[in-house]
Amino acid sequence: MKKLTAVLLIVIMAGIACLSACSGSKPTLNVLNWGDYIDPELIEEFEAEYGVKVKYTTMTSNEEMLIKLRASDCVYDLCFPSDYIIEKLIAEDLLYELNYDNIPNAANTDANILAITDAFDPGNKYSVPYMWGTVGILYNTTMVDDVVDSWDILWNEKYAGKVLMYDSVRDTIGLSLIRLGYDINTRSEAEVYEAADELVRQKANVAMAYGTDDNKEVMINNRAAMTVIYSGDALYCIQENPDLAYVVPSEGSNVWFDNMIIPKTSENTELAEKFINYLCDAEVAKRNTEYIYYSTPNAAAMALLSPDFTDDPAYNPTEDILARCTVFHDLGDFISVFSAAWERVSQG
Numbered sequence: 001m002k003k004l005t006a007v008l009l010i011v012i013m014a015g016i017a018c019l020s021a022c023s024g025s026k027p028t029l030n031v032l033n034w035g036d037y038i039d040p041e042l043i044e045e046f047e048a049e050y051g052v053k054v055k056y057t058t059m060t061s062n063e064e065m066l067i068k069l070r071a072s073d074c075v076y077d078l079c080f081p082s083d084y085i086i087e088k089l090i091a092e093d094l095l096y097e098l099n100y101d102n103i104p105n106a107a108n109t110d111a112n113i114l115a116i117t118d119a120f121d122p123g124n125k126y127s128v129p130y131m132w133g134t135v136g137i138l139y140n141t142t143m144v145d146d147v148v149d150s151w152d153i154l155w156n157e158k159y160a161g162k163v164l165m166y167d168s169v170r171d172t173i174g175l176s177l178i179r180l181g182y183d184i185n186t187r188s189e190a191e192v193y194e195a196a197d198e199l200v201r202q203k204a205n206v207a208m209a210y211g212t213d214d215n216k217e218v219m220i221n222n223r224a225a226m227t228v229i230y231s232g233d234a235l236y237c238i239q240e241n242p243d244l245a246y247v248v249p250s251e252g253s254n255v256w257f258d259n260m261i262i263p264k265t266s267e268n269t270e271l272a273e274k275f276i277n278y279l280c281d282a283e284v285a286k287r288n289t290e291y292i293y294y295s296t297p298n299a300a301a302m303a304l305l306s307p308d309f310t311d312d313p314a315y316n317p318t319e320d321i322l323a324r325c326t327v328f329h330d331l332g333d334f335i336s337v338f339s340a341a342w343e344r345v346s347q348g
Contacts, residue, residue: 039291102273105280127259129297133231151179164227167210196341200348232294255325
């Protein structure tokens with residue numbers, strides 16, 4: 001009887017184990033990314049193809065992501081930070097060095113793009129470019145009758161109450177620095193505060209509080225004359241309202257990159273590399289860029305895109321545009337000066 005009981009117990013335990021294995025949790029990839037920054041169908045297809053679960057969490061700023069990645073209990077396996085944050089993460093030894101044997105599709109990345117990203121990730125050891133673009137001015141051609149080719153137009157009193165500005169320390173102080181002829185990566189406190197004071201002076205032209213994604217709908221609905229904007233958002237707006245146009249001012253601007261990285265704390269590095277490889281597939285990258293409108297660094301995907309994308313300088317900037325654009329770098333402790341100057345703008 002004891003023997004029979006033992007046999008039954010083994011059978012029951014085996015059944016429980018089978019149920020656990022069959023219905024148990026799939027391998028989970030914890031992803032931290034910007035909102036609405038990937039085609040959700042691609043996530044579903046990746047999950048189905050590899051039998052995994054992608055837990056997708058969104059962030060609203062690079063600074064928010066930095067806090068999460070510095071945390072001792074960081075759970076993320078794959079993140080999409082911008083250039084200067086990647087530079088900081090490398091300096092703080094928080095990133096996993098990628099095994100490119102697991103990411104063969106990374107070979108699709110445009111060599112010209114890699115030459116630029118090398119500036120913040122030497123040798124591109126820790127990151128793979130995901131999306132990139134410029135910062136410029138989106139304006140309504142029916143409301144603006146001046147030539148839009150300079151940041152100065154944001155200060156033109158003719159458009160008082162009709163200008164939208166972007167709620168971003170580096171981008172907004174950066175454009176003010178460029179307008180004054182200064183480097184966007186300056187380490188001069190005097191230059192940063194001069195740029196901030198110019199933004200305070202310009203507030204008379206600003207239609208409402210500094211915004212982010214909400215600026216897009218305002219422009220699409222003809223409720224403002226112009227806004228500072230990222231190129232991908234500009235393309236989306238122009239698709240919705242053909243009276244809109246985008247320009248990178250002649251003084252120059254920021255050229256930015258959002259890359260894929262794996263934190264050292266990741267417990268699923270191979271799965272994360274598998275997802276990076278999937279996103280670097282030419283057809284997948286093509287679908288993704290068509291969904292979110294930001295520029296793909298994937299040369300193989302570019303060859304598949306229609307001229308609606310490739311012939312548009314907002315999507316595919318010319319060499320002349322890129323020549324006057326600069327990548328943001330990590331400012332180290334000097335970022336506190338930018339933060340203090342930003343407080344002056346916010347309260348001014």
